[in-house]
Amino acid sequence: QSVLTQPPSASGTPGQRVTISCSGSRSNIGSNTVNWYQQLPGTAPKLLIYSHDQRPSGVPDRFSGSKSGTSASLAISGLRSEDEADYYCVTWDDSLNAVVFGGGTKLTVL
């Protein structure tokens, strides 16, 4: 069971907007920066969002992140078939002295 809680699945149709949540606590999301990773089938994860809401160069602005209190969210607008992937939130936990990942959310584009 992951320290950070994500829904196991999410879905949407092309063009729609979907949101993936990541719930934590004061010792992790409440105190530290959150990054998001995208893992396409059969490939290594790729950084999608850093510091809650910043996009690395090359990441489309369809992807956005936010944080409020002890939760973070990833939003994908204008959904495309190539967005079908697993998405993970990650942060540091001050109590565990460890990096913690969410359990991952499998996004299906219908």
Add this chain to the structure above:
Amino acid sequence: EVQLVESGGGLVQPGGSLRLSCAASGFTFSYYWMHWVRQAPGRGLEWVANIKQDGSEIYYVDSVKGRFTISRDNAKNSLYLQMNGLRAEDTAVYYCATSLLAATSHWGQGTLVTVSS
């Protein structure tokens, strides 16, 4: 071009040992925290360990403490993971990665470790 290439994976019996290596190129290795992350078949990502630029800080997930040892050689641009007392639940693809929590992060393609009799 940034490259991280893992090696050393394979089939090992329960209780056995393996040493994973990660060869880095295309960036200044000594500037970055380095991590090992694993992914069991069909499962999510699990952080395993990390090590500071100069090796002065090291952290592990509880499930590998006392069995795994992370190390680095900045002169050789290499990261290592010594795994002892391997268990079936350690079966996974092991990735090395830079700075998981920073503005940039690079990952290798992973090496598969299978623990089975």
